[in-house]
Amino acid sequence: MTDMMNNVIDSGEDTWIAPPNSKSWVLDFNHVTNGNYCLKVNLYAAQILVHMQNDCWTQASTADADSDGVLDADDMCPYDPVVANDANGDGCEDVDDTDGDGMDDDWENFYNTDPYVDDGAGDLDGDGVSNLDEFTNGTNPASSDTDEDFVNDGVDVCPLVWGDMANGCLTPINLPPxxxxxxxxxxxxxxxxxxxxxxxxxxxxxxxxxxxxxxxxxxxxxxxxxxxxxxxxxxxxxxxxxxxxxxxxxxxxxxxxxxxxxxxxxxxxxxxxxxxxxxxxxxxxxxxxxxxxxxxxxxxxxxxxxxxxxxxxxxxxxxxxxxxxxx
Known part of the structure; x- marks a missing residue:
């Protein structure tokens, strides 16, 4: 089976000995996205090609495993039956951000920033990196040195990995010839x-x-x-x-x-x-x-x-x- 760009999606072969003079197969293709596809079949008898057939169709899935109204093909959480709090329609429950500052409420509660005040531009730990950037980068907004390598997160090129160099990164290993x-x-x-x-x-x-x-x-x-x-x-x-x-x-x-x-x-x-x-x-x-x-x-x-x-x-x-x- 190929898509319309002739990329092979699946392939295989099977053999039968006549009689009987006919045989049926049921082909299942799991997780095929919506689009146009073609199925090409070659029939050989004693290694001699005797028949070829090529059929094409448009795939339009209507499956909705979690019955949330978002088709599986478009559902980012196909087994999560979200019925509310899905403003972007991706099939997943939206993460709460009460103050709209770009930082999840759960994250703000964990690090003791204020989930009810837009404090994304603040700098809780005074390392020169804003709270929002700490959230985006995955660093700790309550610690000026997330990886504890004695290099401030504001200048640390590798803030999530302990390093031994002045820029906060590990000295690269030189491989021998x-x-x-x-x-x-x-x-x-x-x-x-x-x-x-x-x-x-x-x-x-x-x-x-x-x-x-x-x-x-x-x-x-x-x-x-x-x-x-x-x-x-x-x-x-x-x-x-x-x-x-x-x-x-x-x-x-x-x-x-x-x-x-x-x-x-x-x-x-x-x-x-x-x-x-x-x-x-x-x-x-x-x-x-x-x-x-x-x-x-x-x-x-x-x-x-x-x-x-x-x-x-x-x-x-x-x-x-x-x-x-x-x-």
Whole structure:
């Protein structure tokens, strides 16, 4: 079923096996507002469309559940049988405001303002906020500091929530940046594609989270960290001593040389910061199948990090691969 703007209101399907050669359905649509609607039915036989029918009608509900003379479609209180004190005709009992100052009598009685005198412009607690504005804002007209954060309601930007700043609001929490770890064969270039080997690498926690592990076959690889901030802050990332940033996306990498015949583990350290939060994570890289990586010739376990543009490295890698195939 759709409305006249072709928005789907309800839908469904049912199946029957003939014989019998006909079947009837009764469709109920609850809480449909007044307006124009259409019902479209498609009949399939063995997944072949054999008939279509589209019928439209005007919905004009006459339901009045609480018998108050206001139709349910227009009744803001459809189960409240108001028969009096409903000047605006919304089906709800009007709130008393004897003095017409915009503040409910019950509210005035509770806070000890005068329900029989128009005192909306008054300021019971002397905080610079009128009684009527206190009523509208939901603050306490009998307290100059509703949220008790030692900031007067008249200057408190967040008067209903305790705050630790001079404007009465809480210091916003700065979310830390996130780093995803990728790797690619050196011959393919410094390429970032597909799923991250370690998405959102967790920071190391003493006695808790330790190094993350990546296992790959023997070869030479780029280990790449791609760091961004969920709030859009500039990020600086460092991998094994090489730093990139600050940048909206800080991408930094290192080349790892791997052989199969010597047992070792290559450790990579990643540090990332947005200027407020500084985190450090570690990666242990081993050879898939149980044999471990070995450091490169100079014994430091990695070639210094790369800061070249990813796009350039990718093109160079592709060119080298093509030339090798042609040879």
């Amino acid at each position: 996130i780093c995803d770890i990728y790797f690619s064969l050196e011959m393919n270039g410094m390429v970032i594609s597909g799923s991250a080997a370690i998405p959102a690498i967790p920071p190391m926690i003493p006695g808790g989270i330790g190094p993350q592990e990546i296992q790959v076959p023997a070869g030479t690889y780029y280990i790449i960290a791609v760091c961004t901030d969920p709030e859009g802050d500039m990020v600086t990332a460092t991998i094994n001593g090489v730093t990139i940033g600050p940048a909206a996306t800080a991408t930094v990498g290192a080349v790892i040389n791997i052989t199969e015949n010597v047992e070792a583990t290559v450790d990579v350290t990643v540090t990332w910061t947005d200027g407020v939060n500084t985190l450090t994570g570690a990666i242990s890289i081993t050879v898939a199948g149980g044999t471990n990586f070995v450091p490169d010739a100079d014994g430091d376990g990695y070639t210094p990090g790369f800061t070249a543009a990813i796009g350039v490295m990718s093109l160079l890698g592709a060119a080298i691969a093509m030339r090798r195939r042609r040879l």
